[in-house]
Amino acid sequence: MSGTTLADGLHQVLTHVPPESTQQAVGYPSLFLLVVLGSLVPVVPTGAVVSSAAAVAFHHSSPLALLLVFVVASGAAFLGDLGLYWLGRRGVHSRNGSRWLARLRDRAAPERLAQARHRLREHGVLVLVLSRLVPAGRIPVMLACLLAEMPPRRFARGGLPACLAWAATYQLIGLLGGSLFPEPWQGVAAAIGLTVLFGAAPVAWHQIRPSPADGEEQTAEGEG
Secondary structure: OOHHHHHHHHHHHHHOOOOHHHHHHHHHHHHHHHHHHHHHOOOOOHHHHHHHHHHHHHOOOOOOHHHHHHHHHHHHHHHHHHHHHHHHHHHHOOOOOOHHHHHHHHHOOHHHHHHHHHHHHHHOOHHHHHHOOOOOOHHHHHHHHHHOOOOHHHHHHHHHHHHHHHHHHHHHHHHHHHHHOOOHHHHHHHHHHHHHHHHHHHHHHHHHOOOHHHHHHHHHHHHO
């Protein structure tokens, strides 16, 4: 095979876009499974998955495409959170614990867990809404709810609006990425980039902003 033929073949593969019906038949079940999996095993970048799906749906002719992305993403996140909470709750009430509870403990830094428990005592289930939007905030808050032995029904009341707000946020990021470029794959790339920036911004701000301890130290030096 000549170099020209190979280049032409690669170009056709990269530029070929399946029909909308094929995208929807494969895309929505894949979105559901990936978000559920990412909720149970916090390794899959579910925010990027949702924003990418929204960027693709933005270019679909169906007026229900974006609505379906929102419903599938929020529903999958909610079911995944309930499943992980149920698995962790089994460990709380078991004498020997469970591997799911141990994994939650391993992923929750002690200082973040202490902050989550304090905020949970002050604000209740409202903390769940913010925990879904803050990078690395969901697991410490969920573990705090487990250690406080929050009933699953009360956790669900806070988890549902949290998942709706989370899905809406990342869908808006995907819409922004999809609206910037004419091709769906360009919108997906932009959506992923925006998602990374959205997740990295709070971490960068936390590192740049001086801590209260630093401020107290500077004040003490000034007084001295």
